[in-house]
Each structure stands twice: as C-alpha cells, then as structure tokens.
Amino acid sequence: MAEECRARECIALLRGLRAVRQFRPEPVPDAVVRDILMVARWSGSANNRQPWEIVVVRDRQTLQALASAEGYAGHLAGAALGMVLVMNGERPEMETFDEGRLSERIMLAAAAYGVGSCIGWFSGAGREQVKGILGIPGERLVRTAISLGYPDEEAQRARPRPAQARKPLAQIVSYERYGQRTASSP
Amino acid sequence: MAEECRARECIALLRGLRAVRQFRPEPVPDAVVRDILMVARWSGSANNRQPWEIVVVRDRQTLQALASAEGYAGHLAGAALGMVLVMNGERPEMETFDEGRLSERIMLAAAAYGVGSCIGWFSGAGREQVKGILGIPGERLVRTAISLGYPDEEAQRARPRPAQARKPLAQIVSYERYGQRTASSP
Numbered sequence: 001m002a003e004e005c006r007a008r009e010c011i012a013l014l015r016g017l018r019a020v021r022q023f024r025p026e027p028v029p030d031a032v033v034r035d036i037l038m039v040a041r042w043s044g045s046a047n048n049r050q051p052w053e054i055v056v057v058r059d060r061q062t063l064q065a066l067a068s069a070e071g072y073a074g075h076l077a078g079a080a081l082g083m084v085l086v087m088n089g090e091r092p093e094m095e096t097f098d099e100g101r102l103s104e105r106i107m108l109a110a111a112a113y114g115v116g117s118c119i120g121w122f123s124g125a126g127r128e129q130v131k132g133i134l135g136i137p138g139e140r141l142v143r144t145a146i147s148l149g150y151p152d153e154e155a156q157r158a159r160p161r162p163a164q165a166r167k168p169l170a171q172i173v174s175y176e177r178y179g180q181r182t183a184s185s186p
Numbered sequence: 187m188a189e190e191c192r193a194r195e196c197i198a199l200l201r202g203l204r205a206v207r208q209f210r211p212e213p214v215p216d217a218v219v220r221d222i223l224m225v226a227r228w229s230g231s232a233n234n235r236q237p238w239e240i241v242v243v244r245d246r247q248t249l250q251a252l253a254s255a256e257g258y259a260g261h262l263a264g265a266a267l268g269m270v271l272v273m274n275g276e277r278p279e280m281e282t283f284d285e286g287r288l289s290e291r292i293m294l295a296a297a298a299y300g301v302g303s304c305i306g307w308f309s310g311a312g313r314e315q316v317k318g319i320l321g322i323p324g325e326r327l328v329r330t331a332i333s334l335g336y337p338d339e340e341a342q343r344a345r346p347r348p349a350q351a352r353k354p355l356a357q358i359v360s361y362e363r364y365g366q367r368t369a370s371s372p
Contacts, residue, residue, distance in 0.1 A: 003300070006195045010298035013196050014225045014291055030369070037359055039200045041352050044293075046307065050353050055360045056369070062362060086364065093282060094307075097330075100286020105200055107230075108294070112196035114189070121232070121280075136364040144283075166227050167236050173223055174241045176248060178272065178322040183216070183242070 013111055020116025021075040022156050023149030027058070028080045032113045036148075039109035040083075045098040051088040052095075052102055055134050056081060062133065066120075066145060069129040073120025073145050080149035082120075084134060089141035099144060106146050116151035119144060199297055206302025207261040208342045209335030213244070214266045218299045222334075225295035226269075231284040237274040238281075238288055241320050242267060248319065252306075252331060255315040259306025259331050266335035268306075270320060275327035285330060292332050302337035305330060 033056065040054060057063055058081045066084070067077035076082045083106060087095045107117045122130055122143050130142045175183040219242065226240060243249055244267045252270070253263035262268045269292060273281045293303045308316055308329050316328045361369040 006199070007298045007300075009192050009195050010199050011221055011225060011295060013192070014295050014298070015228050017228070017230065019230060034355075035197055037355055039197060041355055041358065042201050042203070043290075044203065044205060044305075048352075050358070053358045053360065053364075055362075055364055057362055059362055096279060096282040097286040097289070100283040100288075101290040102286075103283070104229075104287040104290040109197060109200050112193045112200070119230075134364045166234075169220075169223055169227055172227065172236070172239045174239065174320075176241075176243055176245055178239075178241055178320045 013108060017107060017111050019118040020149075020151045020156065021118045021147070022152040022159065023079050023116065023147070024152045026080065026150060028113075028115055028148060028150070032110075032115060033081065033148075035113070036083075036106055036109040036115075039105050040102060043098070043102045043105050045101070046091075046094040049088075049094075049098075051090065051098060053086040055084040055086060055136070057084060057134075065133050066130060069122055069133070070124045070126030071120065071122035071143075073122060073126075073147075075118050075147045076120055076145055078149075079147035082145050082147055084130065084142065084145040086136055087141040087143075089139050092141070095141065103144060103146060110148055114150065115148055117149075118147045120147060199294060203293060203297050205304040206335075206337045206342065207304045207333070208338040208345065209261075209265050209302065209333070210338045212266065212336060214299075214301055214334060214336070218296075218301060219267065219334075221299070222269075222292055222295040222301075225291050226288060229284070229288045229291050231287070232277075232280040235274075235280075235284075237276065237284060239272040241270040241272060241322070243270060243320075251319050252316060255308055255319070256310045256312030257306065257308035257329075259308060259312075259333075261304050261333045262306055262331055264335075265333035268331050268333055270316065270328065270331040272322055273327040273329075275325050278327070281327065289330060289332060296334055300336065301334055303335075304333045306333060
C-alpha cells in the first residue's frame with residue numbers, strides 16, 4: 001500500500017511538471033536549496049563522469065545581469081534564485097545529454113517542495129557574457145540556467161499562455177517497429 | 187503533512203535512482219509501460235517542440251539485435267523491454283538536451299514502479315544499424331535506448347561494480363560567483 005502510494009505520488013509529480021516563469025518574491029529556504037542540490041549531485045551521467053558544476057545565484061543584480069545575456073533566460077530577473085550549470089566542455093554530445101538529465105532532476109526536486117522552475121538557455125554571445133559575469137573559466141560550456149522560486153499563480157494566470165498540450169501517445173509511440181502504432185498481442 | 191510526505195517520497199526516488207543492467211525475466215505489465223509512456227509524453231522540451239518518438243520493443247530477437255549494434259547498449263539483450271528514442275534530427279544541440287530530459291523521466295517513472303532501467307548509447311555505425319533494424323527513416327537521429335525490467339538483485343550484487351560515488355557538494359557548488367564555495371550570509 002505504501003509502495004502504491006509512492007508510485008502514485010511520484011508519477012503525479014512527474015506528469016505534472018510544468019515550467020513556471022513568474023515567481024513570488026519570498027526566498028526559497030536554504031534547506032530546500034540544499035535538498036535540490038543533493039538530488040543534482042546524485043544525477044547519473046555517462047561513465048559517471050559528473051561533468052558539471054553549479055553556481056547558485058541569489059543576488060538580484062547578478063540575476064538581472066544574467067537575465068539580460070543573449071538568449072532566453074529573461075525569467076531569471078524575477079526568480080528567487082538561479083542555478084547556472086557549468087559543463088566541463090570536453091565531450092559536447094554526451095555532456096549536452098547529461099545536462100538535460102541534470103536539469104530535469106533539479107526541476108523535479110524543486111517541484112517536490114512546491115518550488116516552480118524554468119530552464120533558461122543562453123545562445124550566441126550570451127554564453128561568454130555569463131562566464132564573464134560569474135568568473136567562469138573560458139574552456140567551460142555554459143548554456144543553461146534554471147530559475148527557481150515559488151510560483152506567482154496570479155501572474156501565471158494573467159499571462160497569455162502558449163498552448164501547453166502534448167502530442168497524443170498514438171502519434172509518438174510505435175511497437176516493435178517504427179510506425180507500427182498498436183502493440184501486437186503476444 | 188501529506189505534502190511533506192510527498193516531498194520526502196519524491197526526493198527519495200530522485201536521490202535513489204541508479205542504473206540497473208541485470209534484469210529478471212518477467213515482463214513489465216502493460217499498465218506500467220503505459221504510465222511510463224504518459225510521463226514521457228508530458229516531458230518538457232524547448233519551445234514545446236516534443237522532437238521525439240519512442241519505439242517500444244519487447245521481442246527478444248529484436249532486443250538482441252539492438253544490443254549488438256555498435257555502442258554501449260548490450261544490456262538490452264536481457265531487458266524485459268527497451269524504449270528506443272527517435273529524435274527529429276533537426277536541431278542537434280537542443281534535441282540532445284531534450285533527449286536527456288526525456289530519458290531521465292522515463293527512468294524515474296519506471297523506478298516509481300520498482301522497475302529498473304539503464305541508458306544505452308549507440309555510437310558510430312550503431313545509429314544507422316538501429317534505424318535499419320527498426321525501420322526508422324534515415325533523417326532521424328537515433329542514439330539512445332533505455333533498457334527496462336525488474337532488477338535481478340542477485341546478479342547485480344554478484345557483478346563487479348564500478349565505484350558509484352559522487353563528487354561532494356563542496357566540489358561542485360559555488361555561490362554567487364564561480365569558485366566561491368560558501369554561501370555568503372545575506
């Protein structure tokens with residue numbers, strides 16, 4: 001019964017995760033931030049390389065500077081904190097994949113505590129700008145920052161929302177062979 | 187109280203996820219596979235593009251053929267099923283990141299049901315081999331397959347295990363500026 005409950009709770013968390021871009025001003029407690037970082041720490045990676053570091057930013061001016069770097073991270077300006085992911089920059093394809101795994105876990109750990117989050121993405125010159133702002137060595141790869149904070153439900157509702165629907169399973173799942181849309185009975 | 191419980195259960199799931207490469211022979215029920223696919227379906231992606239499809243493979247011969255494609259997916263041979271991720275192949279960097287997010291969710295959803303999993307990675311000619319085996323159109327990008335099944339605890343224990351430790355937080359987390367290892371008091 002406890003296991004069933006666990007499955008249900010966890011599946012609900014996983015299914016229910018949505019990006020949050022509008023935050024209330026109150027800070028996220030240190031203990032919650034620490035638990036999120038512990039989940040991040042235990043992320044799996046190719047060959048257990050753990051090719052990452054994380055810069056935690058709460059300073060408002062720094063968040064605003066990051067938000068104005070080239071890319072899609074404007075929501076950092078209003079976040080309670082940001083986590084900037086610093087990748088080793090040695091094996092681009094694997095590290096990009098591992099960075100996605102790490103990001104998803106950070107968002108999920110936050111959601112477990114009712115903390116909203118959104119992935120910000122630096123592009124073009126933004127990546128070097130961020131390194132400059134945070135003093136990150138040149139050889140590292142910086143492209144992602146995750147905004148975190150308690151959701152401002154009212155602002156979220158007021159905001160014009162893009163359609164958040166997802167493709168139906170029938171359109172994305174095949175069985176045994178690509179394009180075979182129904183499971184053959186065994 | 188219920189919320190605290192939820193946070194604890196979910197954080198435990200997130201922190202506890204480890205790769206499983208040795209599986210018991212029994213199948214994973216359809217209802218569980220469906221729930222895992224629903225979690226996959228609701229994955230977030232850049233601009234909500236959902237640049238993915240999934241091929242679910244239970245046929246033993248197909249699993250063995252996939253396992254012998256070039257790369258690191260040998261564990262598919264003994265899995266109850268495999269999920270092969272088929273990416274659109276249009277925006278490599280973003281899709282690689284999104285593929286990592288998707289993979290992590292599939293593993294976590296499986297773990298919520300006590301199902302073990304491991305990421306398999308195709309390299310070199312393996313990617314084209316897999317497309318051939320499953321009839322996947324040439325323009326798509328196929329590099330990841332996730333093995334799923336109930337963990338064979340005994341085989342897992344018997345297997346020589348690489349160190350699964352993770353770097354300490356003090357080594358991977360900075361505050362406000364790269365390399366500043368302690369949070370400045372506010």
